[in-house]
Amino acid sequence: MTEFDLSRLEEFKAVWRKEADRLMPVLQHKAEKPRQFCQVVWDGTKCQNIDTRPLASAAELSSRTWKKGDRFILDFGEHHVGFFSFEMHIENNYCDSPTSLRILAAELPYELTYDASKFHGTLSQGWIQEEYFKTDELPACVKLPRRYAFRFLLVEVVACPGKLVFDSIECDTISSRNYLVPPPKGLDALDSAIWTAGCRTLRECMQISLEDGPKRDRRLWLGDLFLEAKTNAVTYKNWGIVEHCVYLLAANCKDNGMIAACAFENPNIVNLCYLPDYAMIFPALLMEHTERAGDSLAKEFYDLALHQVRLCRTLFDDNGRIIPSNEYWFFIDHEPTLDKNTPEACVMLYSLNNMARLAEHFGKVDDADWCRREFAAMAKLLREKAWDAEKGVLVSGDSRQVSEASQCWGILSGLLTQAEGLNAINYALNNKEAVHAHTPFLKHFVLEAIWKCGGRETVRRMIRDYWGRMIALGADTFWEAYRADDNDISPYKDPFLSSACHAWSCTPCIFMA
């Protein structure tokens, strides 16, 4: 059976880092100008009850003057990621003192109401896209050094020597694929809008890495990468960036060989994050990439993938439950009430199944046999311990909790048959006691599971219900978190921290291609 040579890990990591650098995507730049001056208005039908109304064409910008205390909001028409530049002068060019500006870049209108003194989020306030800057001499074109993810830009004149004129405010937008893929023919208006917002979400996240969100955390996560790679396969087909990302994650393996859950481009920033469920999906990521783009990536990482499977297998006890550990974060979903035992075990089955397919692809019979045997044993265990035959659902933990998570991974792993799966997922979806998907991340796997069971119309309807509702609320990119029953949802205790363009929400395109 194939063994991963852990003693050579540091050597492998250096090679992978080098290959990640070689595969570094090139950013495509595009200058974007604002479309409209706008104002913030209360609107109960929009996201967080705030919308904007246009006031005037932004073409009027250069003919207006501003003084200390003035502020205005520009609408760039759609979500962008990039660097702002401000071309400014003082009327009559008498600039005898510095000009001081405050800017606030916002993905959603609500963020334009930000007041720093009222922040109460649990993540760094540094994520808020508020900036103060001064410029000593005008006329000048000031290009800000930091990147923003935004549709709206609020500009406030804190101080200036006279009447300030903005000759131009522009954004040097960037993405590795800085364009939108047109929707497939035959989609209606709502589905077209969903396609475009999904595609735009991926475009914005597709920077040097496939980021989770360009506002926050601006970082590569293996779980998000899996969904982005799936969506990329039906839209941009940018195989190079997927490969860059896999090499970067592999270059950040833990000492025991577990692939990193997240990674930074900057080699000086240390990754401390390892999620077994992300490591377990690695074989599936390689298998899907093989089917779309050839097997060279899978060949390079075959040993490492098998190592993930064997390593994660040791994290479960004889009852198929997670062995408690402080070393790892078992994720599945941002839902505090979720019991993760059965979902994680099903992801383990999913991992074994995909690894077996990969082994078969490369003719590694011994490895495939081991995976199949382990699958059978663990599947038997789960049937005994976590199958509620009466209801026809998988249950989890001592409380025998029913969740969408358990059912969808039960289906995707191949533990449940198509008929069992359809019944089980419908039960979970429609049962008020069941634990439902909290994030679009898990929501995607629910859809994929229903799709696998043949419920294509259900999937299309659910997409229109969930992602379509975000469109109705004003989204032009899909959000990190959304629930129909909570207009202010925020995983980090302050909605100003929320990411309104988040990779794991871009997947509806997969079901429309």
Next chain:
Amino acid sequence: MTEFDLSRLEEFKAVWRKEADRLMPVLQHKAEKPRQFCQVVWDGTKCQNIDTRPLASAAELSSRTWKKGDRFILDFGEHHVGFFSFEMHIENNYCDSPTSLRILAAELPYELTYDASKFHGTLSQGWIQEEYFKTDELPACVKLPRRYAFRFLLVEVVACPGKLVFDSIECDTISSRNYLVPPPKGLDALDSAIWTAGCRTLRECMQISLEDGPKRDRRLWLGDLFLEAKTNAVTYKNWGIVEHCVYLLAANCKDNGMIAACAFENPNIVNLCYLPDYAMIFPALLMEHTERAGDSLAKEFYDLALHQVRLCRTLFDDNGRIIPSNEYWFFIDHEPTLDKNTPEACVMLYSLNNMARLAEHFGKVDDADWCRREFAAMAKLLREKAWDAEKGVLVSGDSRQVSEASQCWGILSGLLTQAEGLNAINYALNNKEAVHAHTPFLKHFVLEAIWKCGGRETVRRMIRDYWGRMIALGADTFWEAYRADDNDISPYKDPFLSSACHAWSCTPCIFMA
């Protein structure tokens, strides 16, 4: 008689601009580290009733960690001008979000108490050396793009991903002469301290131009230049920077040929400031430069200098009074109650006298004769209209105001004899009804006038009284404005705007060399 060819002004200005560029001084860089952590304390014996007390050696900086909300103050030991760099990392190098800092650079301890929301100054709030900045990735060395004038630096952690460590905070200090000239032998401790503070003040203002103040306005003014050139002549003897500055001011002449009162290095910033009293001292500046450094500069600007004299002569009426005009700012001093008629007329005499000497130097007999004739005529007029024979003082305007300004310019111009002058200036200095010098700018000319009348011991005592008191209040550079009876003096309605290192205060050195 020599005529300035005004029709060729634009051509001359282009040549002068080019020559100013050729003479551009080279900045000397020196890395400076903080000496002490310190805290702000109330102290009624110090400037603005605020002082600092040392807390610990700044060598401890790199062994401390800071979290959101923490703040500290560093004392760099003396006044510097330069660019800060912050070498930082997050403990364990897990930097998953941006770091956001607020800094406040302060010349005097009082400025460390700044609260932006309470600002009420009449100049741009942009002058306050407060900055917010964010850095996305640590470890890094962040060098801020703007220049600061400071001795103290307050650092506040607005947000950061974990425990922030400052491996180093440094300042890349700059000056065209980045060192101090040792005091002449034989000075006592107070005089040595006054010399060093004067010298440091000039060092800090000696950037690309001779600036008025490195915090504010960071700009070349002809009046300040005159005093800086005098002090430079006994300290740094940096003749090149004086010549650079003269070319730059000349390159900014008004359409009628009046030399600019101030100028910017950046040719895109328009100068709109013309002060007749500054234009009138131009011949004296050239004459003094000739005596110290040779006559090539005076030769180049002889025609322009004579043009200033003839032009400014037209600004006075047949009674020797200023003809009211919206075109010019008659300055003399920042003292709202000052009647400027006689002081300005005496500066006109000073101008004629110095121009005559310059003409004689170059053998231009006709020009010298004209100057002498004009001097005699105007002197006669002033003796008739503005001389109070009873008190033995010059008076100004309908109110027959007695001021230090009238007496000192009466002396420096040669209108008054040594004996008349000594009596007149003593009368003004000791008379409660008289208008006294408000700024160190006019204070300098008062000293120079007393010196000219042979009152050397009086000058030395006045320096110890005025500049020495600034030292006692905590100055290590001399201030833009100071009055013994007003600890909070501010020409711009908010002491946070004041410049604590201002060129026109650097002149005591002249009387100590």
